[in-house]
Amino acid sequence: MLKLAPAFIVLTPGGAALAERLKDACPQSLIHGKRGRVDAADVLFDDFTATVQAVFLQGRPVVGFAAAGTLIRALAPVIADKQGEPPVIAIAEDGAAVVPLLGGHRGANALATTLAGILGIDAAVTTAGDRRFAVALDAPPAGWRLGNAEDYKAFTATLLGGEAVSLQGEAPWLAESGLPFADDAALRLEATERVGTPAADCLVYHPARLCLGVGCERNADPAELQTLVRSVLTQAGLSPLAVAGVFSIDVKADEAAVLALAESLGVPARFFDAATLEAETPRLANPSDLVFREVGCHGVAEGAALAAAGPQGELIVAKTKSQRATCAVALAPTIVDAKRVGRGRGTLSVIGTGPGDPVWRTPEAEAAVLRATDLVGYGLYLDLLGPLAAGKARHGYELGEEEKRVRVALDLAAEGRDVALVCSGDPGIYAMATLVFELLERGGREDWSRVGVTVMPGVSALQAAAARAGAPIGHDFCTISLSDLLTPWEAIERRLKAAAEGDFVIAFYNPVSKRRTRQLAAAVEILKGHRPADTPVVLARNLGREGETFTVVDLAKLTADMVDMLTVVLVGSSETRRVARSDGTAWVYTPRGYAGKAVKDSEKIAGNAA
Missing domain, CATH: 3.40.1010.10 (Tetrapyrrole methylase, N-terminal domain)
Incomplete structure (x- = not known):
């Protein structure tokens, strides 16, 4: 299953049309289109290579409507981690081919198969195990974990060499695959919530059937809870990889120790209210009146474990205590999707x-x-x-x-x-x-x-306006909101005078509204007393949206009718300068003193030479 929605990257109108056709298969996916070639897209880009690399490095699946070689050459400099790379798929512009290039077992093969099905073709899946046995042994389905991934490569090589396998335990996704099963096989597959016997000739898969219930005192040391849980699992011979989730009472939803435990196990932390846990009292091994008086139920660790495992679940490790924490383990009859149990923080x-x-x-x-x-x-x-x-x-x-x-x-x-x-x-x-x-x-x-x-x-709008202008906030600056709805005008006026006297570049937010125009005029009058009349003022409206406008005027010419609530106003300091551009407009920047430093450095060098 994909963790993030794919980015569909298109270079031509034909690719864009095909992406629109396939987009519904990937909710929340975005179409990135080449500016000047594609009329409409969610995001327009200029540089194909930079865009593909940026999406890839974000960990987002890449679906490129381009030649496979084009994608490979674009991504080659950033391909480094086979275990962490996101899926990358190439789709021919005419829809005749869908090829998973990277991340086959992290979603690329499955996504390619889905997209190819919409197009009425077969995906060009090349992963050997997938093609021969219709199963990806290093990428078990949701609710399963491979306990000894380090043995996968040698195991698969032997399997592809012609050896048969046997299966111990229940795992329908393995039993119903195309694997060559035999009772006396040299290779083994185990499906168990216990540690199992991992080896080069035995892959061990753990179903998420263990429900870990925990409780602790407020602000307990996370290390204490983790040590307790690891010890309990080890003594019981249970694999941490079979833990479906960490479960507790809802008042512990922000408890650092509980959250850290879930993170360390790579599972969700889920919580129940006291009434739900109290309903489990008849099944508790260690009900406590003290706990009931404190939180409203007779057991947190055991109750949460059993509530998560369901009515057919079995308490297999009763409440075990450390100085400030408790834990218990229940075994569910089937795989538990923790995200559907209780509620998260x-x-x-x-x-x-x-x-x-x-x-x-x-x-x-x-x-x-x-x-x-x-x-x-x-x-x-x-x-x-x-x-x-x-x-x-x-x-x-x-x-x-x-x-x-x-x-x-x-x-x-x-x-x-x-x-x-x-x-x-x-x-x-x-x-x-x-x-x-x-x-x-x-x-x-x-x-x-x-x-x-x-x-x-x-x-921020301040940063965007400054970037459009050049570098007007390259030296000391401040921001002031001219809205007096929440701040008294007297306070705003004091800040205006201080900023004017300090010679700050000033960004005005909320400069005017339909009923409020005098504030900007008052601000201009204050500033005129402290900086030149031709001080550059940047007016940036509707930044990044349709109807964007950008102008530079002199401070002396700035009036309220030039501005509205969608406008950011940047007023330069006495040092702010203009640099002419070839189109007749100007860049605006505020120097930091590099020119003076260069003079001093040259004088120092000349003095040393003398």
Whole structure:
């Protein structure tokens, strides 16, 4: 199964049409089109090689509608880790061939087969084991893990050399394959939740049937819980690779020791409320009235293990204690999909999508959107996500409903959902990140405090405007919001005077609105007293979106009617300069003093020579 949605990379209109046809098979995939050749795409690019390499290095599957050799030459410099490389597939522009090039057993073969099926052809899968036996022994299906991957290569070589295999345990995906089975075979396959007998002639597969229930005191040392669990599994002869998940009571959803344990085992951490755990009391080996008085159920570790394993599950390791932690193990009758059991720790990713153009959206932010179950934000910002928002629950709000947005996002995350709170630009610059922490501080909500909050930086409108202009913020600068809806004008005025006297380059956010124009005029009057009338002022509107405009005017000529709420205003310092461009416009930059340094260096060199 693919962890990230593929990037469809097209060079021609024919490739773009084919990508559109196949796109529905890969929800949230993006079509990257060559600018000037492809009329419409989710993302336009200029440099094919750079684009393919960037997607590959992000770990995102690459589906290139190009010749296999073209893709190989583009990726050759960055192919280094066979175990970590994402799938790469080449598709002929006419749809006549689908070839998995890399990552066959990490999703490329399966995806190629799916796409080829839509086109009515066979995928050109070349992996030997897949073709001969219709099974990938080094890539077991979901819910299974190979315990001794280091023996796979030698085992497969012997198998392809003509040896038969035997199967111990139940594994339908192996039993129903095309492997050559024989009772007296020299090669063995084992399917067990126990450690097994891994060897060069025996591959051991572990089904995710073990449910690990844990409990611990608040702020227990993560190392203590991990040591306890490893010891319990070892003494019972159970494989950590057969653990389906780490399970506990919901008040432990933010417990560092529990989360660290799940991460170390590579499984989800899932949680139950006290009522669910209390329902398991008749099956507990060690019910405790003390635990009931503290958390509302008679057992956390045993109860969570049994609740996860289901009504037919069996407690195979009773509660075992260390100084500050407990654990128990239950065996489920079938493979457990932990993500469907209990609920996870809710997460809130506060992301910035940049000023507008998808190319300014960071891979981290895109990954958060793809991971999210719910998207919350101003409706326009959600619309700008385009295909990334497909299949997500959308919670769109109007301007002015900022606090409502954050409350809804925290409520959803407190329910165990993965939420992305979507802002434009950078979420920490005049955006929603500050309000998240303000509400956490004054909210008094224990369920909110258990949410995992992550703020992800974005490209701000300030940075985008500066880049369009050249380098106006190359020296000291500040930002000031001219909106007095939340900040008294007196405070804004003090900051304006201080910034003017300090000779900072100033970026004005919220410069004007339909009902608020006097603030910009007042700011200009203050600045005129501290810097030249011809100081460059950059006006950048609708950055990265349709209708983008960019102009440079003198400070003395700046008026409110040149600006609206979609405009970022950058006012230069007394040192800010213009550099003429060939098209009659000018670059704007603020020097840092390199010219003076160069003079001093040359004088020093001349003095040393003398």
